[in-house]
Amino acid sequence: xxxxxxxxxxxxxxxxxxxxxxxxxxxxxxxxxxxxxxxxxxxxxxxxxxxxxxxxxxxxxxxxxxxxxxxxxxxxxxxxxxxxxxxxxxxxxxxxxxxxxxxxxxxxxxxxxxxxxxxxxxxxxxxxxxxxxxxxxxxxxxxxxxxxxxxxxxxxxxxxxxxxxxxxxxxxxxxxxxxxxxxxxxx
Numbered sequence: 001x002x003x004x005x006x007x008x009x010x011x012x013x014x015x016x017x018x019x020x021x022x023x024x025x026x027x028x029x030x031x032x033x034x035x036x037x038x039x040x041x042x043x044x045x046x047x048x049x050x051x052x053x054x055x056x057x058x059x060x061x062x063x064x065x066x067x068x069x070x071x072x073x074x075x076x077x078x079x080x081x082x083x084x085x086x087x088x089x090x091x092x093x094x095x096x097x098x099x100x101x102x103x104x105x106x107x108x109x110x111x112x113x114x115x116x117x118x119x120x121x122x123x124x125x126x127x128x129x130x131x132x133x134x135x136x137x138x139x140x141x142x143x144x145x146x147x148x149x150x151x152x153x154x155x156x157x158x159x160x161x162x163x164x165x166x167x168x169x170x171x172x173x174x175x176x177x178x179x180x181x182x183x184x185x186x187x
Contacts, residue, residue: 044126048183052163056185058103059161079131080122125165
């Protein structure tokens with residue numbers, strides 16, 4: 001009979017094996033984060049494009065109903081009070097006496113969802129920048145200028161209304177990020 005002790009079979013991972021698996025998972029996750037961030041940014045841009053289209057459509061519907069634009073003022077006006085309340089059918093708006101709802105705007109969650117900023121009362125994009133609007137105020141079907149110098153700009157635009165997000169107000173972003181996040185209604 002042999003009295004030598006038996007070496008028990010391994011039933012667990014060694015510390016080195018666990019560290020290697022954790023390192024591999026970390027490397028795979030670091031490769032995944034840029035893809036997730038770009039997908040989130042693309043979704044935010046799609047939401048912003050939808051917003052500018054809805055604002056422009058609401059203004060055209062307002063003009064169809066009342067026979068005039070909701071305001072006639074210079075280019076680059078923030079989409080906020082009293083203009084936004086007129087489009088939302090607010091009972092405090094003298095611009096929309098019939099209280100017709102042309103657009104529904106939810107409350108914004110800055111960095112996540114576009115909507116009405118509870119702090120400023122301005123319609124903001126998913127990154128927190130305001131939407132701006134320009135009108136054809138003399139009804140010649142030409143808007144002299146729209147956009148800003150960091151995003152896409154247009155001159156002599158043949159539209160009644162132009163809407164864009166104010167990318168120059170985006171803080172903590174590079175010029176390249178601002179250019180990628182620029183959204184306009186005329187393209």
